[in-house]
Amino acid sequence: MKQKSIFPKVAFDMFSVQFIWSLWFISFILLAHIVMIVVSINSDSVLGEFLFFSHSSSKVYMLVIGIISSYAFLTFYVNHGVTRKDYFIGAALAAVGIAAAIAIIAAVLTGLEYAVLEITNLPVTINNSLADNSIESSDNSISIFVPKAILSSSILVHSSSWLLSLLMYTLNILTLYVIGWLIGSGYYRFGWVIGFGFIAISLVSIIIADLLWGTELGEPLSNWLPFSSISLPVSVSAAGSIILIGVILWGIRLLTKRITIKM
Template sequence: MKNKAIYLKVTNDMFWVQLFWAFGVMGVMLIIQIGKLILGINQGNAPDNFYSTFFVVANFFTFIIGIISASFLPYFVGNGVTRKDYFRGATLASIGLAVILPIIALVISVLTQFILKQVASVTFKEPNFDAFSSDSNLIGDIIQFLILTPYVNPESNLMLALGIFSLNILMYYLAGWLIGVAFYRFHTVIGLGFILISVTILTLENVLIRNTLNLPIHDNFSFIDLPVTIAVPVIVLIVLLVLWTIRSLTKNVTIKM
């Protein structure tokens, strides 16, 4: 079998397995969402829509499956797949997930809103991901940044909204993957160091995207003020640098059977 077919097989396997996990998370979220909608209607409260709710959850979910994706390495290598094909396949799978998940979330959100508005008078809450509470605590600001990633309302600019959502998902996936392969290759201390590196990368990416979109930024990070013509290439460079690091860590790693 040609190498091209092998890495595409890796892509196909990882994409569908991880998408199945995503469907499980979405299913649980949809059940919770329906329950909250019923309570909201009875109590007269405006509920959040599915898209904005999944927007927050998706980052952490893909971060976790990014970590887990490192465990696919010994499986594929044990079945005759090269480390290079594993890396290429996993990269394409992560991009596929980053593209498809926002679209699925949007479709579910639109359908649920449409159905509910046919049977009841429901007003959905407008999401606000820019409501920061700054207390001059750097760690607290970073945690808020990791939770409240840059958001664009799809009603205002659909393509930009989906693009930013996809970029957020991809970055969290890659950050998790970087941590996963670091722990697989090195001991715990170095692995913990890569957690710090990943948090720094996600924070920097967040600031740069907010810079590009003219969204609010914490005072602690206001010194990172780059024009769009520089910020966008830097964002792309960060993505490529993370991928290069992952490839370097997995290139000659000893497989633990």
Template sequence: MRQHLNKTVIRELYKEWLKWSIWLFAIIIILRVLHWIGDYFGEVEPAIDHFMYFMNESSPIFMLVVGIMMVFTFLRYYTEHGLTRRTYFIGGAIASLMITITIGVISMLLPVIEGIVLSLFGIHYPEHLQFHSFGYWISYFLLFIITSWLYYIIGWFIGHVFYRYNWWKGIFASFFGFVLVMLENVINGETVTVYGVHFEGLSLSIFTSIIILLLLSAGMLVINYRLVKDIQVKMK
């Protein structure tokens, strides 16, 4: 495995996705400012939520798109430069985990900056956003990372199926990905409704959810590797 662990590939992917994430944070911060303005003037109900929760709704979708784009942007590029499919796979898996950790760290730090900025305008940070313990936020941080990484792997899977097979198998992969997203929501305690059918969220501890999502991510990584290890790369 070590000969396929290319630090340059990991570094290039990480830097590129970090650039993409700037747009994500820019959009989220703009929306956050608008929410605070609306909350200040009493035009937004209910009261604004913690930035980490706010970000948790956007980061997984961003990583899902990154996973799909990984296939169509970098697979041929690295193959043309003489790198193996395993190098591409290992680099993508590690770099994606690194970028989710980075997004998570930034998302944990931004509420501190947010509180300082609000205090400059004489706005007190709502008490209901501060009641959780340090241990809770560490657990939630880990859950945030694993959830976002799972979405990347799901997007990667969809991209690989579309790239390797015909479009109808890609549609099936998209449906399967949708089922996995529903499953993730249920595991994280959210109720999912599809065509009037309700799937109640499970009442699991954060630690239990992390373990289940880790196992699910590992399984999807294996499937992705099986798809890419002998994939026919489409050259120009």
């Protein structure tokens, strides 16, 4: 009596749970963004659109829920008779879904943002073509690095490449999710001492991901590199990102393939 595959169920369930978390996350970011808009109205500073604004926080958020993935779901699923393999495939699919969902929601909100600002005619300057690759508040206290590619292909500036923007946003935050998942799996399997090693691997992965997208490197550890950013065609960046995600996923699978479940 063969049951049908269980991973689609895992994927759907993990997506649903994390989607609810993500809605909370996006609400908070949206709130913060609205506050920023109000501040910028009163202080004349330049503001990045929501897609830019949410990008770096989304990365951190995805890193965090990636770390939680093993602890929150692996034990539960194996305890309920789901194989580690079905968990892995389901969790990976859910992660792709969550990354895409956040990107789509961020894009829709950005569209709404423009529409609302247009209609209300508020005196806000939204900058989506910053040349120096970073968004800075007027007093330089906040600086957010954004991938060039997203900047130069903002959905509203070049509406023809909105799909590309979405893809980039999705790949960027998905990379952070799998990096978090790798850290979580490393800790789950080896405990905290060896777990630190996974943080080192993750830092390297984050640097690679940033280089792929031509982002200026923000991590102090990358100072030893002879260059601070490289320029790649978008297709190469995307392909590189997908390969990086694939390699990390492969690492997670190796770690969790026969992992002992914590009781």
